Amino acid sequence: MWSWWYVCSWCTCGLGGTCGLGGACGLGGTCGLGGTCGLGGTCGLGDTCVLGGTCGLGGGTVVIIKNYTGDRINFGLAVERAKHEGYKCDMVVVGEDCALKSSDKTAGRRGLCGTILIEKICGALAEEGRTLEDIARIAKDAVTKMGTIGLSLSPCTIPGAGASFTLGADEIELGLGIHGEAGVKRTKLVTANEAVRMMIDHMTDPNNNSRLQVKTGDKVACMINNLGGTSVLELNIIAREAILLLGRYHYVNLSGTSVLELNIIVREAILLLGRYHYVNLGGTSVLELNIIAREAILLLESRGVAVERVYCGSFTTSLEMAGVSITLLHLDDTLRNCLDAETNAPGWVRPYLPSGQRTRTTPQKMVTEDSHNIAKQQTVTDTVSADMKQQLYNMVKTAAEQLIASEEQLNGLDKESGDGDCGSTMARGAQDILSELKSKDNPLPVGNPAELAKRLGNIAEVSMGGSSGGLYSLFFTTVAGELQKEISPSAWSSALAAGVTTIRKYGGADPGDRTMLDALYPASEELSSCLKAKKSPIESFKSAVQKCEEGAKSTATMKARAGRSSYVSQDRLKNPDPGAMAVTIWLSAVLDILSK
Template sequence: MPASCKKLINNVEQCVDENLEGLVAVNPGLQLLEGLRVVVRTDVGPNVVGAGKVSLLSGGGSGHEPAHAGYVGPGMLTAAVAGSVFASPPPYSILAGIKAVSAPGSVGCMVFIANYTGDRLNFGLAVERARHQGLRVGVVVIGEDCALATTDKTAGRRGLTGALMVMKICGALSDEGKSLEEIVKVAKDAASKMGTIGLSLTPCSIPGSGPSFQIADDEMELGLGVHGEAGVKRTKLVSAKEAVKMMVDHMTNPSNCTHLPVKKGDRVACMINNLGGTSMLELNIIAKEAIELLESRGVVVERAYCGTYITSLEMAGISITLLHLDDTLRRCLDAPTSAPAWPRPLLPPGAVTRQTPVRMPRETIQAQVTKSGPKMASVGSAEAGLIYDCLKLAGERLVAAESQLNELDRESGDGDCGSTMARGSQGILASLGSKENPNLPISCPGELALTLASAAEDTMGGSSGGLYSLFFTAASTCLQTTVSPNTYCEALNAGIQTMMKYGGAEPGDRTMLDPLHSASQAWSAALSSQSPMEAFRLAVEAAEKSAEETAKMKAQAGRASYVSADHLKNPDPGARAVALWMRAVLEALSA
């Protein structure tokens, strides 16, 4: 079965109903009309909705969640009617929804219709029947799609994400007590001032069916509809920046008969929408590119929204909606609502318009640090030269071992241990300078340890970077006042203890901790009876032996602990890396 056809449902026939049941179970401020796919606010009644406020109703086919039922709530819709997947709801359900929110004495019901043939027919029929029965019903048909590029007769511009903005604006107007006529007028005005363009990377699949269309892995389609309707063109996959430019250029192109005019100085709201299968990481990148592009053209982006608002099941893709703002529309977009799916961007306190923030300078953080650290002990030029040699050789050995360590890591992880160690080593080597004029504080081991901690954190990343940063940070404390073979050994042990405290691993768990612990024990035991060099040599040999013995250990920490022991036949790559740099330090000291 293709991945796109896999669904976590109980059965195809009940998936829409169970979806709605789940929504109201999570949001008990919503309820279902018995026997119908109609979601209504629980505060609907003659004392609330019928008392001087216009009620709002919308709906459409399922598969576009969170639309439309996710926008039912105070400050937005009063009710939403769901059809089957990608199918308009039947007129009798829509009429039942209108009646449910039209209490005796109601000032009227506003109905939003997305511009699709089925929705226009079914919602239109329900509205006419409601009016025939004496109910006051206003209507706005929303079609803001900017994909159409020809003047040939078609079903018209499709109603897309922009419809949600219109609903939000009208929800605020209703709460303000505006009349049905006033709300209809503003709704039509807002609908005429917006445009949406979509871009799809993959198809979706209706429950029980295969993919809705076919598209190559290296292709994307501009202007595709939320039901899989063909777009205006297919292109090869491009970067986020290029994709956004393509979309905005098409949306605003004057030669496009459905374009949205956008010029320098215009004030707009921008909504970046996930069509279903796009990650938040990608969406935020798209939002960044869209705002930067608009601002580079002199457009003032007063409001920006980014998230999942109206989808096409699991389709990977996005849509961008622009709405020309005035003070009324912006105020209504900002008005409070507790509808579950409506976004709430965080603005600075007291801000009226959105502005892209400048980066906070690091000096601001540094200026807040008033306490200076202790003065560190230093060493002579000869010993500083040895430290330089140790750093240089250890870094070079780890860079040379990148492939070897990556190969070991593929057995238990994602195969990047060597690259991580090499990246950190290259960063240190690049900033090392010359022995005569070093850029690192090699004459002050305690300060050097803190510098290495920062380097590990900044350039290595991941758990290895965090562990080495902890190790060097803790080690620096032991080197503050004195520097000797004994304090170096104490620093090693302090680093080990801190790694155990925060990393969760213990000796014997098949990690980089094993050779470090073995070296610490051997070094500490030998210092009382051997020369410093001999003691350190014994420590290095103990580390190398322990690193090789990890091949026989059961992994109980790190990613390897999730891998079957049958697949772990070689030494742990992190442990091997420790043995490599310790051997390099010994050779540099012995040269």
């Protein structure tokens, strides 16, 4: 008798977008839990992941995430917490983007619509009773056999932040990210046939470091995805061209594509590729989606590729963005059987299957336990004088107010690299800080610096989310640990240095990579140097803030090597990094209070 394995697939989505999980939950389906959603594509919370993942399941939990810094940090934190509590779990990171040619991208390949296929595979394996180790191993191997490329005709508009970028009415952009990150090339409008050929040629280009190798005789599943604003007709046209080029097709309509349009695309794509799986990004009609599918199939089949499965629909959308993505997955018997496995998940689109498809029964449902309880709050004792307590109160209040006032400025800077929501993210955290600072029931413990830092870390994780929230949470948590030892100028300096080290460890960036570190690191180094030179604490901190400002401004000419900015062409980055500028804002606010 085998144990039930509960596959938990966590995925993030933006407000108005499709996270890929809402309709993908069900017996035989892609996951056991829904995804966590953030505003404008931000990552869900590590604490939320633990609540969902530590269900007391005997078999274990597989966490499937897209390869974005915030996802890796927050869900990695959830996995580590779960392991610490004695639960069996593993994490599969999906990064199948074939757009980026350069190998000098420390953030790695982006996770796109191929995540849906990995979720379906894991769900089927879990129902078969496969071990946690087997499921994770097969899923990780499947990620290496998969590639996705996107094409956009319009930007997405994040609520409160405006359009993420501008694109001419007669232009299209190849390789755009689902959060609005810049692609690799812009060109004038072309026919569906030419568009699909451009996408697949780039995906399989031998000179592309992130390419997917596809050769004569290969068997693949093809997914055509609607990014949000593509009609079904357009999506199916893309599928047709891809299939004609490769062999067979599998397509998916994400949102705005009609069934008629989608089926037209599928038919044409099958003629070219064999069978296909395609995804509509959101604003593409079904007819358009099916046209894309047809072209994809024709193109793939013309190259001797057998497209054995094609899925077409809206699987991973980016708000109202008009565009499509094409995903190809190399098939073997195991992966094919997983995709064909029966499921009652409403979001899973049935492909055009060959005759002889087998049905399968579903084992009885497993009863899960309630999520773990949250630790109760403890009474906090003041560790500083009344004067310093008031000073800390003013510092926190002023820093939060300045971040809120700078929301639009930071959003404007962030639009260069994608989401355009850095200011909104910082403002959300600042608003909650002000609320808790003034709370009568459980105000921020400004009389205890260590506990204050710990609470600020919790607020950053819960209110901000994404990579920024995760990194600030790690930063303040580390600072809290250092401040438990003593409270002195040298202790504050050591705490700042330790926080910077933690950000470098988990964020994967270094000074010079065009991140918040380019402001924090020089400030930390200068503060330590000045204190060692016996300068006064105020003088030392003034010098540190000056170095912080200089470092932030210098990011305007730096090449981005980490985070989402690393996906953007260098000539598009002409202003300082918003994360670095945010650091100067709150550090300057602290200095204002210290100087009074």
